[in-house]
Amino acid sequence: MHNPLTGKTVFVQMAAYRDPQLKGTLKDLFAKADEPENLSVCVCWQHDDKDEWDDLDDYKDNLNVNILDYKASESKGACWARHKIQQEYNGEDFTLQLDSHHRFIKGWDTELKNMYYGLQLDGYEKPLITAYIPGYDDKTGKPIDSEPWRLYYNYFGHDGPLHTMPETIPDYKKLTGPVPSRFFSAHWAFADGDFSKNVQHDPKMYFHGEEITLAVRAFTHGYDLFHPHKTLAWHHYGRKDNPKHWDDDTTYNDYNSVSYERVRKLLGIGGEKFNNDFNYKYGFGTERTLEEYERYAGIRFSDKGVQQYTLDRKYPSNPEYKNKKLYNQSFTHPFKYCVNVYREHLKENDYICFAFAFKDKDGNDLHRQDVVESELPDLLKGTDDWIKLWREFDTIDKPHSWLVWPNSKKKGWCDPITGII
Secondary structure, three states, X not given: OOOOOOOOOEEEEEEEEOOOOHHHHHHHHHHHOOOHHHEEEEEEEEEOOOOOOOOOHHHXXXXXXXXXXXXXXXXXXXXXXXHHHHOOOOOOOEEEEEOOOEEEOOOHHHHHHHHHHHHHHOOOOOEEEEOOOOEEOOOOOOEOOOOOEEEEEEEEOOOOOEEEEEEEOOOHHHOOOOEEOOXXXXXXXXXXXXXXXXXXXXXXXXXXXXXXXXXXXXXXOOOEEEEOOOOOEEEOOXXXXXXXXXXXXXXXXXXXXXXXHHHHHHHOHHHOXXXXXXXXXXXXXXXXXXXXXXHHHOEEOOOOEEEHHHHOOOOOOOOOOOOHHHHHHOEEOEEEEEEEEEHHHOOOOOEEEEEEEEEOOOOOEEEEOOEOHHHHHHHHOOOOOEEEEEEEEEOOOOOOEEEEEEEEOOOEEOOOEEEEO
16 A cells, blocks of 8 residues: 655754764664655754864755754753754654664654554544664664663652653564553654644753653644554663763753743642743643543642553553542552662661661651661662662652661661751
8 A cells, every 4th residue: 555655754853962973863864764855854953162073064065954053052951952943843744853862774764654654544643653762882883672662650750750661562573553652752753743833842841851741742732642663763872971961061950940840830740730831832732631641641640640550551541430539549659769878978898787768747757668688789889979779669748858877787876867858
């Protein structure tokens, strides 16, 4: 069957911050496309003159590439850059949002269009194909993983945003089309071109919170979210040797604070109320409501509730309930938190255990789960400045503080280490 989407144009969005992989990504993007002439690529190029590898001379005269030239010092983060790109949308049929560190399969554009067309044939008018894609080695350009991934709920951050994690799609080899998704990935998102103007990035968002707000906003604009059932490209994760915006800009915590507040107010997290500070471009659509997303995804933002069906990683949409009481009873309230303990505070070499508790505002224990002796060798090995202690438990009341109290064979209970959440 002929795919009527063949020959349609794609607006490719690519935010790049001092990225040595940028040129390789552009080269591979065009080389692996079946229809490179139908790609209209916009790069928000945030660069520093001291980076000798960071030039785009090969693309400055390319009519298919629009370069928005900014010094790195002008940048206000990834969402700001993605918003700048979206203002350059010029009526292309589709849009594909990427990062600047990807590698692609041959014919990635045809595969995406085929998936999109197949979903439309299945009755989905506005599919949104999005995913965390598997990783590649930046030194060799070779894939590290080859299985397609889906996203699942991980935890609500104490400051608001919902975090996700990727995993291999079960039985993906048997699938004939994309699988439903609750969540959105900002480094791989393919939709109709109107997505670029109707679901624009909020330039006041910074990093965490970007993806969950876009998932909800896209859904309320009538988009149905899916994960591709095939691997179409690879992403470079970690990038530990590459500069990040938050490494260069010492005021990034201010950006974060504004961003977290906007996430909470938009989604009503923790009972915060939506306000008029949101331009209509950065709020909800009119085709569905926030509550409809919550019922679809099994997420309730007001009290950070999650249905077991969602925790079990079953595909949406979530089951309907006969009445409000049963619906309310279907939610659990998992609290997941990482306590960072400064290694220099742990000076002994004979610890037996750490008492480890989360407390309410009055100092009472909400949850206690000590670190036992058998856990300590793996926990204490390494040379990082910080030791990470993760705990997860169910609670409606948000913990106010934490306590880690080391116990040494020779010295007994040492000085307690405490922190505010």
